[in-house]
């Protein structure tokens with residue numbers, strides 16, 4: 077039985093994750109962690125420090141906020157607890173820094189996106205990138221999302237950039253009108269990224285490739301938080317046999 081604590085248990089993702097863990101036969105939900113009071117069938121602690129001092133668990137899942145996640149996982153990793161992290165807004169340097177706090181056998185697993193479809197979208201984008209001079213990312217999220225661009229968009233831009241090894245020649249910010257600054261999006265590793273925030277979306281993304289006389293669009297839509305749960309459970313099941321920093325669900329997909 078894998079003993080799991082969920083940090084951010086009162087949140088939108090936290091509620092879905094605690095329910096998925098409670099329904100999994102090989103996992104036991106030990107506690108929730110969230111400063112926001114809420115009902116759960118197990119104890120809820122207001123901080124990771126309080127949970128570590130009171131409970132015993134093998135894995136901590138974190139779906140919180142960019143400004144608290146590093147503090148949370150540093151404490152857990154230093155206590156020998158493997159971490160499965162979905163909170164976005166983390167840089168590669170910040171993740172590396174946090175992983176230094178880990179005991180040697182402890183694993184920090186971060187996935188900017190836990191849906192299998194988004195992982196495949198990123199793999200397809202990586203494969204297409206060398207064949208198209210232009211690539212742009214458009215991501216769509218619900219209006220309560222606190223960070224922009226999304227972790228998936230940042231990861232996609234990174235994969236495209238690393239895969240193609242050249243910069244886009246498309247017109248950039250220098251062509252923006254004074255009255256329309258930002259129209260060409262944010263340039264992430266040479267890839268323009270556009271973030272839409274609107275009611276009606278959970279998480280969607282398009283990667284648009286262009287070449288002479290042709291365009292290729294790769295699109296993924298996540299309409300329900302249930303779509304993340306198989307990936308989160310896979311992460312929880314996988315970290316016990318791994319150590320160090322692992323980024324991306326693809327590392328655990330056959």
Ligand code: NAD
Pocket residue numbers: 083084085086087088089090109110111112122123124139140141142144148161162163164165187188189190191221222304
């Ligand atoms: P949310 O605002 O609904 O929930 C965040 C929760 O964290 C809140 O309940 C808040 O009280 C709690 N919290 C704040 N400080 C805390 C602390 N110090 N310790 C413990 N809990 C604390 O947000 P959400 O929609 O559930 O999203 C959470 C994060 O997950 C965001 O960064 C979002 O971008 C990310 N996300 C990632 C994926 C993925 O596949 N990786 C998917 C969806 C969302």
